[in-house]
Amino acid sequence: MTFKNRLRSTMLNAMLSERLQQIRRALADLRRKVTGRPHTVYVFVELDDPYSYLLCNYLKEFRDYYAIDLRMCLTEALADEFRPAPQLLPEYVRVDCRRLADELGIPFLDRGATPPVEHRRALLAALVATAADADHADNVVQAITAWWRGDAESVARWAAAPGDIDAAEKMLANNQQLLTDLGHYNTATLHYGGEWYWGVDRLHYLIDRLNKRGAAKQPGLAPRIASIRQVMQPNLPIKPPAAGSNVPELEFFHSFRSPYSYLALERIFRIADAFGVRCNIRPVLPMVMRGMRVPKAKLLYIVRDASREARRNDVPFGRMADPVGVGVERLMAVFQYAKSQNKEREFVVQAGRAIWSNAVDVTGDEGLRKITAKVGLFWPDVIESLGDDSWRPLAEENRAVMMRAGSWGVPTVRIGDWVTWGQDRDWLVARHLEELCDSGEGILI
Secondary structure (H helix, E strand, O other), rough: OOOHHOOOOOOOOOOHHHHHHHHHHHHHHHHHHHHHHOOEEEEOOOOHHHHHHHHHOHHHHHHHEEEEEEEEEEEOOOOOHHOOOOOOOHHHHHHHHHHHHHHHOOOOOHHOOOOOOOOOHHHHHHHHHHOOOOOHHHHHHHHHHHHHHHHHHHHHHHOOOOOOHHHHHHHHHHHHHHHHOOOOOOOOOOEEEOOOEEEHHHHHHHHHHHHOOOOOOOOOOHHHHHHHHOOOOOOEOOOOOHHHHHOEEEEEEEEOHHHHHHHHHEEEEEEEEHHHOOOOEEOOOHEEEEEOOOHHHHHHHHHHHHHHHHHHHOOOOOOOOOOHHHHHHHHHHHHHHHHHHHOOHHHHHHHHHHHHHHOOOOHHHHHHHHHHHHHOHHHHHHHHOOOOOOHHHHHHHHHHHHOOOOOOOOOOEOOOOEEOOOOOHHHHHHHHHHOOOOOOOOOOO
């Protein structure tokens, strides 16, 4: 492992300490009490970001149930290296958010009544004009809701209201700078006490934290917010349905450097097995080895978020050794040998556990041998496989297939022409397989 990779791994390991997180939270709450401030939650939303729209559907209940100072920040997500595939992002986001909206029971965009794009700047200007009003947050929610429900008439009324476009641009820039200063890059995000929560998927973490701090106004859970976690649970059949044999294989695009890929592995395997569907693991090179940058703010959010997701899903995590470069290449080569022995599942799981939980350096033989021994691979054959570069064109083919399918990151799941991205979409994978296997056989639990 290079000195740079070792240093980065050491710093990330220190940040992932659960004990350190508890100390940071306690200090943040102490500062809040000493200064007499309320529980302040910053919400960063973007007018034409559908994830912001989904989040906005829960903000009223959030304020009703919790004694918080909600600071609504209308802004725009950072671009350039923070959006490595801008040509694919808009369509994927719309598809993903439509699926989420359908499952959560939230009305989504009626394309037949889409608000004209030219209304956007005027609408932003009108919203900025209400920035000092007590009901500014409500106004932003109403405007975003009208936009994403295709309510052209309401959007036109908003756009016709008095507003200063120059002032709007300035406020967007100021809020974007605040977003950066607080350490994030994306919209549909909430910031509280030094920690970030992206989208409706992570709202429950913030709710749990506020409950522990005694910020709830009333006993019991906010029902609509609580329903998010209930919806996002995979339902698996007791036994594989007969129809599963006719379902296209589940393709899992995986990177050895991605903590999210590692977190998803065993859940995806369980889902595929439960439905009797073949799982085809398709490794790709990490983004940074494909010419894509991963900025520091993005890297920090990913590893911190992966850490809490690992705890929630009982996946070993917390001590990492960055395999980027030679380490990844060695794992890619050995994967092909493991696959020839029908042990590719065990190999990717053990490799992920070694990298993300046990800080095993896979750039050398000692670390690699620990992994292959647990999988039951013959070491002389492992050494021989390291000299085989046939994995390179396969990795490129996997990348090209993934990109053509409309995704650029991992973990990506493809079943036929259906594609989803993210370890937190496992429940959607199960839901889609359930629909494909809906033949009346098998009982879901």
